[in-house]
Amino acid sequence: MDIESKKAEPIGVFDSGVGGLTVACxxxxxxxxxxxxxxxxxxxxxxxxxxxxxxxxxSEQIIRFLAKKHVKAIVIACNTASAxxxxxxxxxxxxxxxxxxxxxxRAAVAATKNLKVGVIGTEATVRSKMYTKNIxxxxxxxxxxxxxxxxxxxxxxxxxxxxxxxxxxxxYYLESMKDTRIDAMILGCTHYPLLRxxxxxxxxxxIQIVNPAYxxxxxxxxxxxxxxxxxTGKEQSCSKYEFYVSDAAEKFRDFANSVMPFDxxxxxxxxxxxx
Amino acid sequence: MDIESKKAEPIGVFDSGVGGLTVACxxxxxxxxxxxxxxxxxxxxxxxxxxxxxxxxxSEQIIRFLAKKHVKAIVIACNTASAxxxxxxxxxxxxxxxxxxxxxxRAAVAATKNLKVGVIGTEATVRSKMYTKNIxxxxxxxxxxxxxxxxxxxxxxxxxxxxxxxxxxxxYYLESMKDTRIDAMILGCTHYPLLRxxxxxxxxxxIQIVNPAYxxxxxxxxxxxxxxxxxTGKEQSCSKYEFYVSDAAEKFRDFANSVMPFDxxxxxxxxxxxx
Numbered sequence: 001m002d003i004e005s006k007k008a009e010p011i012g013v014f015d016s017g018v019g020g021l022t023v024a025c026x027x028x029x030x031x032x033x034x035x036x037x038x039x040x041x042x043x044x045x046x047x048x049x050x051x052x053x054x055x056x057x058x059s060e061q062i063i064r065f066l067a068k069k070h071v072k073a074i075v076i077a078c079n080t081a082s083a084x085x086x087x088x089x090x091x092x093x094x095x096x097x098x099x100x101x102x103x104x105x106r107a108a109v110a111a112t113k114n115l116k117v118g119v120i121g122t123e124a125t126v127r128s129k130m131y132t133k134n135i136x137x138x139x140x141x142x143x144x145x146x147x148x149x150x151x152x153x154x155x156x157x158x159x160x161x162x163x164x165x166x167x168x169x170x171x172y173y174l175e176s177m178k179d180t181r182i183d184a185m186i187l188g189c190t191h192y193p194l195l196r197x198x199x200x201x202x203x204x205x206x207i208q209i210v211n212p213a214y215x216x217x218x219x220x221x222x223x224x225x226x227x228x229x230x231x232t233g234k235e236q237s238c239s240k241y242e243f244y245v246s247d248a249a250e251k252f253r254d255f256a257n258s259v260m261p262f263d264x265x266x267x268x269x270x271x272x273x274x275x
Numbered sequence: 276m277d278i279e280s281k282k283a284e285p286i287g288v289f290d291s292g293v294g295g296l297t298v299a300c301x302x303x304x305x306x307x308x309x310x311x312x313x314x315x316x317x318x319x320x321x322x323x324x325x326x327x328x329x330x331x332x333x334s335e336q337i338i339r340f341l342a343k344k345h346v347k348a349i350v351i352a353c354n355t356a357s358a359x360x361x362x363x364x365x366x367x368x369x370x371x372x373x374x375x376x377x378x379x380x381r382a383a384v385a386a387t388k389n390l391k392v393g394v395i396g397t398e399a400t401v402r403s404k405m406y407t408k409n410i411x412x413x414x415x416x417x418x419x420x421x422x423x424x425x426x427x428x429x430x431x432x433x434x435x436x437x438x439x440x441x442x443x444x445x446x447y448y449l450e451s452m453k454d455t456r457i458d459a460m461i462l463g464c465t466h467y468p469l470l471r472x473x474x475x476x477x478x479x480x481x482i483q484i485v486n487p488a489y490x491x492x493x494x495x496x497x498x499x500x501x502x503x504x505x506x507t508g509k510e511q512s513c514s515k516y517e518f519y520v521s522d523a524a525e526k527f528r529d530f531a532n533s534v535m536p537f538d539x540x541x542x543x544x545x546x547x548x549x550x
Contacts, residue, residue, distance in 0.1 A: 042325075043319065043325060043329050044318065044319050049432070049523075050317075050318060050522050050523060051522050051523045053522075054318050054521075054522045054523075057546075150429070150432075150433045151429060151430070151433055151435070151440075153429075154425070154426060154428075154429035155426070157324070157425075158425045158426055160426070163447075164443070165426075165440060165443050165444060165447065168439070168440050168443060169440060172438075172440065246329075247325050247326050247328075247329040248324075248325060248326045248329075273548040
């Protein structure tokens with residue numbers, strides 16, 4: 001294939017469900033000329049309580065699906081899949097694949113002044129210790145405190161973002177973080193930015209909240225530039241975004257329309273188990 | 276196959292995860308001579324927020340798996356799958372299949388004196404209105420008030436059974452039930468019996484809590500007797516229970532051992548998507 005056709009190919013972005021839309025959004029913002037194919041695994045969501053083998057199998061199926069859509073690069077927008085599956089799938093596929101953990105770790109290392117970083121995420125992400133490993137690879141002096149907050153995802157999903165039950169859960173999970181003298185805290189799950197205001201209020205202004213989405217889009221930009229495959233098409237307005245899910249397309253579309261800065265007219269259902 | 280071999284075949288019981296163990300337990304108690312093959316779909320749990328088509332596809336795969344285990348009858352222990360998939364799968368397979376919704380409805384109709392019944396369950400179960408339909412088929416005079424309580428499952432799963440966040444959630448969901456003058460309330464999700472004490476305390480002694488598990492085991496007993504396939508083997512002590520899951524076998528086994536009245540020594544992993 002000639003390089004000009006390659007440049008026009010889309011970026012594949014996937015997540016266990018809707019959370020990854022925050023990452024897709026950031027990619028669309030920083031790389032407005034790129035086309036995006038998004039896949040949300042709404043039939044098998046959530047990933048955060050499941051095993052490594054299962055997360056790897058699910059990720060492989062999704063990458064095979066995205067490969068059929070001729071994506072030139074893939075972003076694993078899900079922290080759990082980034083933490084548990086990235087290393088394995090990178091070796092298996094001939095497509096550059098980025099996760100959100102390494103960019104998130106880099107942003108936190110840049111943000112911390114007193115070398116103490118907090119990480120909140122799903123049970124599986126925290127158990128993997130991938131944030132700690134990556135942060136300490138970048139700077140071994142940084143101390144990392146990880147904490148799983150498994151109720152945050154259902155609270156967001158069930159519409160409790162503004163409810164005082166969410167305040168109780170934030171207090172329950174993050175009270176111990178307050179005493180640790182961390183000055184940066186990674187939102188290590190794509191759902192958590194939707195609780196950002198409440199979390200920031202609770203932990204106070206002395207702790208800088210780090211959302212890996214921004215840094216991930218930056219790394220993607222760098223990767224595309226280095227490999228010479230960034231889309232340089234002149235017509236900026238015609239970027240194409242396609243959305244696929246494994247279940248409940250309508251519900252996804254409603255959510256996507258409340259998050260994405262443009263109209264999401266259509267979401268397609270895929271039987272992902274066939275891939 | 277001769278009838279004696281048929282009688283020795285196991286009962287298949289399935290659920291989206293661990294919740295159905297409460298039903299398996301009740302079957303083991305009421306039908307101590309029966310062998311049981313249990314399947315928990317831990318890779319794709321929860322079902323309560325997913326679409327009807329997906330629940331039907333998942334149920335079909337599990338029934339095909341159980342059919343290979345030569346089960347003589349199947350109990351869908353999951354309320355969501357009973358509500359959304361039972362009618363469809365009954366027509367497709369040559370095995371008698373029972374759900375928990377009809378037995379639960381029957382128990383509630385027997386329990387109510389002022390003909391007002393409450394039902395709490397997942398979003399999908401409540402949306403299906405299957406409890407209302409079945410109750411009113413049995414007695415059209417009974418008024419039914421259904422209420423989805425989507426946070427209850429994650430609260431149980433994440434170990435918040437005794438936490439005051441759970442009290443807050445119970446208050447949030449069930450406050451409106453208190454004003455309805457219902458005198459019976461169905462726990463229309465297999466996780467909810469694990470919150471039974473707190474729920475009973477909150478709604479008060481004037482509302483009788485109905486757990487469909489008991490009635491389901493009764494109906495199974497009747498079905499096996501009617502069809503002449505109840506296990507009449509003399510050696511009561513040798514009933515065999517097998518446990519299969521689609522993910523995280525160890526975690527399941529720990530939970531099963533905390534619920535089942537005997538030691539669960541082994542849980543097997545099945546790639547259910549292949550069925």
